[in-house]
Amino acid sequence: xHRITIFxxxxxxxxxxxxxxxxxxxxxxxxxxKKLEANRTTGGVHFNQTISDLSDPLALAFPIAYLxxxxxxxxxxxxxxxxxxLSSFAINVGVTYxxxxxxxxxxxxxxxxxxxxxxPATSRSFPSGHTAEAFSLATTLTLLHPKWYVIIPxxxxxxxxxxxxxxxxTHYPSDVIAGAVVGAGAAWLNHQLIKHWxxxxxxxxxx
Numbered sequence: 001x002h003r004i005t006i007f008x009x010x011x012x013x014x015x016x017x018x019x020x021x022x023x024x025x026x027x028x029x030x031x032x033x034k035k036l037e038a039n040r041t042t043g044g045v046h047f048n049q050t051i052s053d054l055s056d057p058l059a060l061a062f063p064i065a066y067l068x069x070x071x072x073x074x075x076x077x078x079x080x081x082x083x084x085x086l087s088s089f090a091i092n093v094g095v096t097y098x099x100x101x102x103x104x105x106x107x108x109x110x111x112x113x114x115x116x117x118x119x120p121a122t123s124r125s126f127p128s129g130h131t132a133e134a135f136s137l138a139t140t141l142t143l144l145h146p147k148w149y150v151i152i153p154x155x156x157x158x159x160x161x162x163x164x165x166x167x168x169x170t171h172y173p174s175d176v177i178a179g180a181v182v183g184a185g186a187a188w189l190n191h192q193l194i195k196h197w198x199x200x201x202x203x204x205x206x207x
Contacts (some may be wrong), residue, residue: 131179
């Protein structure tokens with residue numbers, strides 16, 4: 001467990017190094033985005049827009065649902081799970097937007113005005129906030145419920161969110177990869193902090 005935590009932390013420290021260079025207009029990231037742009041369809045746009053738009057509501061719906069159910073049923077475990085989801089969301093948002101401010105990478109359409117973006121955004125490009133949000137939710141749900149029927153749908157949705165951000169023209173592939181790492185890392189860090197907090201409470205209770 002500690003090795004995974006150290007790995008995620010070390011990898012996260014490398015993210016600013018990955019983002020220091022703007023993707024080359026002739027590089028693989030631009031080639032991939034332009035390939036997606038050239039092959040967009042009406043159905044594809046509608047599907048990917050829907051997936052992208054679901055990211056924010058689901059990230060908040062899960063903690064609200066757990067907390068509401070926990071208070072109604074007076075189930076302390078559900079309350080803790082709801083708070084875990086909420087704190088994971090908060091940590092992820094804090095890390096994501098701090099990196100956006102520090103790294104300050106322009107969006108693809110700012111570099112090439114001819115490139116068609118379907119969902120204009122005002123924040124910076126690196127890392128992808130939607131992707132980070134989706135992977136934070138998927139990782140937290142997986143840690144709370146380590147069952148295949150939770151893991152597979154959660155990460156499938158998170159992967160689709162990442163793809164949708166590239167398909168819609170709002171992010172480079174490296175933005176999406178970084179978002180996945182940030183989101184999963186924030187969820188893992190949150191999980192470890194809560195575990196230590198619960199252990200500390202138990203130790204205090206037996207004294």
